[in-house]
Amino acid sequence: MPELERDFRKAVVYQVYVKSFCDTNGDGLGDLPGITSKLDYLKHLGIDYLWLTPFYPSPQRDNGYDVSDYCAVDPTYGTMADFEELVAQARKRGIGIMLDMVLCHTSVKHEWFRRALMGEERYRNYYILRDGRGSTGPDDPGEPPTNWQCVFGGSAWEWVPRLGKWYLHLHDRSQPDLDWRNPEVRDELVNVVRFWREKGVSGFRFDVVNLISKPEVFEDVPGSGSACRSLVADGPHVHEFLKELVERSGIDGMMTVGEMASTNLKNCVRYTNPAEHELGQVFNFHHLKVDYKDGNKWALQEPDIAKMRAIFSTWQEGMQMGGGTNALFWCNHDQPRAITRFGGRERVGELGGSWEKVGKTLALCTHLMQGVPYIFQGEEIGTTNAGFTAIDQFRDVETFNNYRTLLSEGKTEAEALTIVNERSRDNGRTPMQWTAEKNAGFTTGKPWIGLPDNYDRVNVEAEIDKPGTLWSFYRELIALRKEHEVISHGTVRFVDAGPAAPKVVAYERGVAGEHLLVLCSFDGAPCRVSCEDSVVDLARSEVLVGNYDDVQADAASDTVTLRPYESVAFIQR
Ligand code: NOJ
Ligand code: CA
Numbered sequence: 001m002p003e004l005e006r007d008f009r010k011a012v013v014y015q016v017y018v019k020s021f022c023d024t025n026g027d028g029l030g031d032l033p034g035i036t037s038k039l040d041y042l043k044h045l046g047i048d049y050l051w052l053t054p055f056y057p058s059p060q061r062d063n064g065y066d067v068s069d070y071c072a073v074d075p076t077y078g079t080m081a082d083f084e085e086l087v088a089q090a091r092k093r094g095i096g097i098m099l100d101m102v103l104c105h106t107s108v109k110h111e112w113f114r115r116a117l118m119g120e121e122r123y124r125n126y127y128i129l130r131d132g133r134g135s136t137g138p139d140d141p142g143e144p145p146t147n148w149q150c151v152f153g154g155s156a157w158e159w160v161p162r163l164g165k166w167y168l169h170l171h172d173r174s175q176p177d178l179d180w181r182n183p184e185v186r187d188e189l190v191n192v193v194r195f196w197r198e199k200g201v202s203g204f205r206f207d208v209v210n211l212i213s214k215p216e217v218f219e220d221v222p223g224s225g226s227a228c229r230s231l232v233a234d235g236p237h238v239h240e241f242l243k244e245l246v247e248r249s250g251i252d253g254m255m256t257v258g259e260m261a262s263t264n265l266k267n268c269v270r271y272t273n274p275a276e277h278e279l280g281q282v283f284n285f286h287h288l289k290v291d292y293k294d295g296n297k298w299a300l301q302e303p304d305i306a307k308m309r310a311i312f313s314t315w316q317e318g319m320q321m322g323g324g325t326n327a328l329f330w331c332n333h334d335q336p337r338a339i340t341r342f343g344g345r346e347r348v349g350e351l352g353g354s355w356e357k358v359g360k361t362l363a364l365c366t367h368l369m370q371g372v373p374y375i376f377q378g379e380e381i382g383t384t385n386a387g388f389t390a391i392d393q394f395r396d397v398e399t400f401n402n403y404r405t406l407l408s409e410g411k412t413e414a415e416a417l418t419i420v421n422e423r424s425r426d427n428g429r430t431p432m433q434w435t436a437e438k439n440a441g442f443t444t445g446k447p448w449i450g451l452p453d454n455y456d457r458v459n460v461e462a463e464i465d466k467p468g469t470l471w472s473f474y475r476e477l478i479a480l481r482k483e484h485e486v487i488s489h490g491t492v493r494f495v496d497a498g499p500a501a502p503k504v505v506a507y508e509r510g511v512a513g514e515h516l517l518v519l520c521s522f523d524g525a526p527c528r529v530s531c532e533d534s535v536v537d538l539a540r541s542e543v544l545v546g547n548y549d550d551v552q553a554d555a556a557s558d559t560v561t562l563r564p565y566e567s568v569a570f571i572q573r
Helices: 032-037 039-045 080-092 111-117 183-198 228-232 238-249 265-272 305-322 338-343 345-349 355-367 397-408 413-423 470-483
Strands: 013-016 049-052 096-101 157-160 165-168 203-206 255-259 281-283 296-300 372-376 491-494 504-511 514-521 527-530 542-546 552-554 559-562 567-572
Touching: 032 039, 032 080, 039 080, 039 470, 049 203, 080 096, 096 183, 096 255, 183 238, 238 265, 265 281, 265 305, 296 397, 296 413, 305 491, 305 504, 338 355, 355 470, 355 514, 355 567, 372 470, 397 413, 470 542, 504 527, 514 559, 559 567
Parallel strands: 013 049, 013 372, 049 096, 096 203, 203 255, 255 281
Antiparallel strands: 157 165, 491 504, 504 514, 514 567, 527 559, 542 567, 552 559
């Protein structure tokens, strides 16, 4: 049996959005046997770990991130036996399964919350219940305890007449937050993680895990209330709670990653420095907010590449200095497709010239950085945004809430549709495109959500094992990380590409006498990079990997001319 990759810096993780990967029984929803049937595909691509989004019983208000039973399989996705088979088959191929642990909140349909609603003291203490502001007694809700807004829009508090209290939900109102200060809650959650570890799971992704420790004092935040996330993020006991969970559930040293909302570098160093015994890597989202106008996700703006470069540089060099590890990614099930976002809808929407180049530049840019690369299903074939034409084609609660808000703010339906088309999480949730056949070979039934029209050209069959395709480029990058110490373990330093390359991300990697210079242009026009700031001497280096057939390097002037969305890595030995 092939060994699992235990040197995580050599590993690449692939994220499967279970609902949209492969449907084997024609109900239009992906399932666990579907994933098992595609393990050979994943092995061939070269990935080491597979992160599965939640497949536990759930009312699906937030597509499974509203869990009603942590230790079971939702029949929609299969059975526990199917899960065990998936783990065993993956293991046979040297692939480890990572599970999504949604431990910050439950669903309102979870037994704990149901029992809390019945008034059972023990379970009332599992959640965060408060009196209303200005309330005169249990029959009078008063106002919500604070002005906090939940992530999907609207108050973060819900009134329960039966209890005479408000409960806190940082996400949808069907997702009440657990009170991690309660040791009984922490015991329960340790048992959940242990349960899956004992089933042979090789790693875990922890959902919004830096929101588990709430502030000591609940108070209003300035403005509309959406700033509450920064107030709640990285709370007073978060490191202590994480350490306890990791130690007691016996997962220290396993492949783990935490999703960190509104976090900062200092905390992420602590979350991931091995001496802290917390997590392996962290996702942070700062580089994915560079196209939010004034920080507002629902206001469009072209990506600010200079800002993105500064963020990458801070996080790459900062995590290195603190001994932490970044998860490297552009896409997941909460993000629009990066290829559309960073390549421009007009340019890649109709799969014009730059689509494949943009896809390769995105891949090269993150895969050669320091950390652990994550590929989201479909990224390896260049899946684009959905391009829906009517609001009823969407499925996501966040999209609907914000569409309504946009209309109430005076946007026309057409304007609001344009915005949600760019920003909706559903862009990342459309079915995996396997073939050019009906529904892209995802299902024989009716898919639960539609697909981008271009799947007849963007699909696995069209890409796999063909020279020059985006898929082949991904496979090459995965293999390069395993072969080259400089990629997996090298130091990182960001390089100034000079004034004639404003949209270029440039960095260097280095290890014992070997150096890489990585140049990635996010510019639709040609530009000229000065390599003066780099230790790599163009005259003594060769191209390791790039997305054009040749390079336009001039050793005499120490410059490289990059064509639209060109990316290249030079190696000097
Ligand atoms: C982050 C998950 O990735 C997202 O899909 C979900 O809605 C929230 N956490 C709440 O669990
Ligand atoms: Ca199915």
